[in-house]
Amino acid sequence: MPTGFLICAHRWNFTDTAFDGDAWLDWVRRAEPLIPPGTETDTFSTSRLFAATYPEAVAVA
Incomplete structure (x- = not known):
């Protein structure tokens, strides 16, 4: 799961x-x-930030 959050965090930077x-x-x-x-x-x-990305982080994981 940490990998899913890392991928989402990387995407967050490209607004x-x-x-x-x-x-x-x-x-x-x-x-x-x-x-x-x-x-x-x-x-x-x-x-709170993790909560916003949680569904996609789980899907990636």
């Missing part, structure tokens, strides 16, 4: 290549309630 149906768009949608924009310094945690 300029997002396309319709891209998993990255789902991650952003899932992350916003967990880490609301503008509150990152107070609400960010690795666990």
Whole structure:
């Protein structure tokens, strides 16, 4: 499973290549309630970021 998260983390860095149906768009949608924009310094945690990518990380693993 750590490999799945590493692959997802690598993909997270390429925001300029997002396309319709891209998993990255789902991650952003899932992350916003967990880490609301503008509150990152107070609400960010690795666990919350992992939660946003979890379905795809499991699928990759």
